[in-house]
Amino acid sequence: MQLWYTEDQTDNVKFSMKVKKHLFSEKSEFQQVDVFDTHEFGRLLTIDGLVMVTEKDEFIYHDMITHVAMATNLDIKNVLVIGAGDGGTVRELTRYKSIEKIDMVEIDELVVTASKEYLPITACKLDDPRVNLYFEDGLKFVEGKENIYDLIIVDSTDPIGPGEGLFTTKFYTDCYNALTEKGILINQNESPYYSENAREMSRAHKKIKNIFPIAKAYQYHMPTYPSGHWLFGFASKQLDPIKDLDKEKWNSLGIKTKYYNTDIHVGAFALPTYVKEMLEDESI
Amino acid sequence: MQLWYTEDQTDNVKFSMKVKKHLFSEKSEFQQVDVFDTHEFGRLLTIDGLVMVTEKDEFIYHDMITHVAMATNLDIKNVLVIGAGDGGTVRELTRYKSIEKIDMVEIDELVVTASKEYLPITACKLDDPRVNLYFEDGLKFVEGKENIYDLIIVDSTDPIGPGEGLFTTKFYTDCYNALTEKGILINQNESPYYSENAREMSRAHKKIKNIFPIAKAYQYHMPTYPSGHWLFGFASKQLDPIKDLDKEKWNSLGIKTKYYNTDIHVGAFALPTYVKEMLEDESI
Numbered sequence: 001m002q003l004w005y006t007e008d009q010t011d012n013v014k015f016s017m018k019v020k021k022h023l024f025s026e027k028s029e030f031q032q033v034d035v036f037d038t039h040e041f042g043r044l045l046t047i048d049g050l051v052m053v054t055e056k057d058e059f060i061y062h063d064m065i066t067h068v069a070m071a072t073n074l075d076i077k078n079v080l081v082i083g084a085g086d087g088g089t090v091r092e093l094t095r096y097k098s099i100e101k102i103d104m105v106e107i108d109e110l111v112v113t114a115s116k117e118y119l120p121i122t123a124c125k126l127d128d129p130r131v132n133l134y135f136e137d138g139l140k141f142v143e144g145k146e147n148i149y150d151l152i153i154v155d156s157t158d159p160i161g162p163g164e165g166l167f168t169t170k171f172y173t174d175c176y177n178a179l180t181e182k183g184i185l186i187n188q189n190e191s192p193y194y195s196e197n198a199r200e201m202s203r204a205h206k207k208i209k210n211i212f213p214i215a216k217a218y219q220y221h222m223p224t225y226p227s228g229h230w231l232f233g234f235a236s237k238q239l240d241p242i243k244d245l246d247k248e249k250w251n252s253l254g255i256k257t258k259y260y261n262t263d264i265h266v267g268a269f270a271l272p273t274y275v276k277e278m279l280e281d282e283s284i
Numbered sequence: 285m286q287l288w289y290t291e292d293q294t295d296n297v298k299f300s301m302k303v304k305k306h307l308f309s310e311k312s313e314f315q316q317v318d319v320f321d322t323h324e325f326g327r328l329l330t331i332d333g334l335v336m337v338t339e340k341d342e343f344i345y346h347d348m349i350t351h352v353a354m355a356t357n358l359d360i361k362n363v364l365v366i367g368a369g370d371g372g373t374v375r376e377l378t379r380y381k382s383i384e385k386i387d388m389v390e391i392d393e394l395v396v397t398a399s400k401e402y403l404p405i406t407a408c409k410l411d412d413p414r415v416n417l418y419f420e421d422g423l424k425f426v427e428g429k430e431n432i433y434d435l436i437i438v439d440s441t442d443p444i445g446p447g448e449g450l451f452t453t454k455f456y457t458d459c460y461n462a463l464t465e466k467g468i469l470i471n472q473n474e475s476p477y478y479s480e481n482a483r484e485m486s487r488a489h490k491k492i493k494n495i496f497p498i499a500k501a502y503q504y505h506m507p508t509y510p511s512g513h514w515l516f517g518f519a520s521k522q523l524d525p526i527k528d529l530d531k532e533k534w535n536s537l538g539i540k541t542k543y544y545n546t547d548i549h550v551g552a553f554a555l556p557t558y559v560k561e562m563l564e565d566e567s568i
Contacts, residue, residue, distance in 0.1 A: 004298070010324055011302070011323070012301065012302035012322065012323035012324040013299075013300065013301055013302070013324050014288070014298075014299075014300040015297075015298070015299055015300075016297065016298040016299075016300070017296065017297055018295070018296035018297070038296065039295070039296035040294055040296040040297050040478075057477075060556070193341075193505075193507050194324075219505070221477075221503070221505065221511070221512060221513035221556070223477050223511040223512055223513060227505070227507040227512060228505060228507055228511060228512020228513060229505035229507060229512060257557055258556070258557055258558045259556040259557060259558065260556075260557065261554075261556070261557045261560075263554040263555075264554040264555065264556055264557075266551070266554060267550070267551035267552070267553070267554025268551070268554070269551070270545075270547040270548040270550060270551025270552070271547075271548065272344070272505070272542070272543040272544075272545070272548055273541055273542055273543060273544065273545045273548075274542045274543060276545075
């Protein structure tokens with residue numbers, strides 16, 4: 001017998017992983033959560049049938065969602081993480097001794113429960129004393145907050161289901177207000193390649209660009225996401241991810257990473273021409 | 285009825301594209317050549333059941349295999365292209381008026397025949413008067429040649445079947461000898477992500493590094509290749525792809541590209557830490 005997990009990456013493209021065992025399957029009030037053990041990627045967490053995290057490539061995503069902002073401002077002390085139920089983003093953040101407080105707001109406790117049980121590789125630092133875990137709607141959590149966080153990371157699913165509100169102008173404005181003077185917003189910014197992802201990528205960037213004086217996007221290779229070409233957004237009130245990067249200082253910390261380094265920090269902001277054009281296109 | 289093309293990217297990973305029509309299928313003395321019309325990617329050329337080119341993403345591959353070398357040395361006049369039967373590499377090269385001669389050596393005439401018929405998007409410049417088409421073994425073609433080409437592009441399949449010899453020390457040494465003083469070698473350098481590709485990536489780079497004083501690798505996002513994370517090698521006798529890049533001069537040519545630009549030229553050489561370590565690992 002063979003068991004395969006197949007994701008419809010578009011109506012006309014499928015990506016399949018051979019499965020050893022279906023380890024977990026439960027439906028919360030928000031979404032369907034599953035964990036599989038796969039031959040190629042190790043453990044795989046899916047939400048509503050879409051790949052969120054695999055053991056084999058989670059380091060790419062979590063390196064790039066945290067270290068770019070941190071290396072731009074090593075004085076970051078208070079962090080808000082929205083989503084990120086698997087715990088990988090928090091794991092990377094806890095490597096910085098300088099960080100004093102991490103508020104993590106995940107709408108769906110089931111994602112955290114499943115990750116703690118089946119993905120200790122990512123969920124291993126959720127009990128760090130600096131971490132405060134809130135099972136709430138990130139949208140409401142950030143509303144009305146002012147000048148509190150040095151960094152907000154929006155580690156969301158696609159803009160469907162519970163993740164939808166995290167792609168709105170209202171939410172990005174609330175994030176702006178919740179950030180300190182040197183605050184940075186990092187957001188999951190979709191992908192340029194397949195048309196549906198590309199539309200969301202452009203829309204999210206456009207909204208953020210209208211709120212933050214500095215708004216850029218950077219790319220990384222994520223093999224288990226559709227097309228493997230994925231972006232994060234970097235927005236801030238005054239810090240520039242290239243000009244304010246202090247390579248020497250970050251490297252002096254001795255944080256060992258498998259994907260991120262201070263060269264790829266810069267390189268990742270160099271986008272293909274078609275992606276730049278999509279991000280600048282005002283008609284989308 | 286639904287028709288799907290499925291590639292086994294590893295024993296445990298499959299990538300599938302929905303097919304409108306199977307347009308062409310023929311076996312040469314070297315390999316099986318097929319052309320499909322797909323919903324997502326337009327026309328698709330496969331060799332021995334592996335994706336070579338699709339209409340949707342060929343621009344990424346062909347931009348990156350040609351313009352990085354050209355922008356490093358705009359005095360390139362004589363070019364040798366090995367493989368590249370679909371014609372896309374030659375198409376990009378013919379955009380440079382400064383190039384005087386392009387020798388293209390493809391072992392399998394059937395690939396060119398099929399591409400001319402079904403992939404005019406890539407094969408459209410094979411009749412440029414500067415192009416000399418040889419249906420020969422590239423390995424033998426380059427043997428004994430000295431100080432002739434300013435640029436050699438090895439646009440090969442994976443190192444199995446007819447492409448195998450194009451990954452040997454003997455071949456890379458012959459390329460070195462065939463190059464002029466400022467000569468550049470660009471080679472299809474596989475991928476770091478899945479272990480089989482990664483081994484070939486490291487091996488090819490190691491061999492080239494032992495022959496050329498300058499040997500680097502640069503990456504690009506190729507959605508229809510396994511993992512989407514793919515590399516080219518850049519080797520040369522004296523030119524450095526970053527230091528010798530003349531951004532202004534290349535941009536003054538007005539060559540419009542969809543993926544390549546002089547920022548991504550530099551950014552593409554910034555590799556993830558695990559890739560750098562694999563390329564430097566002497567034990568592989």
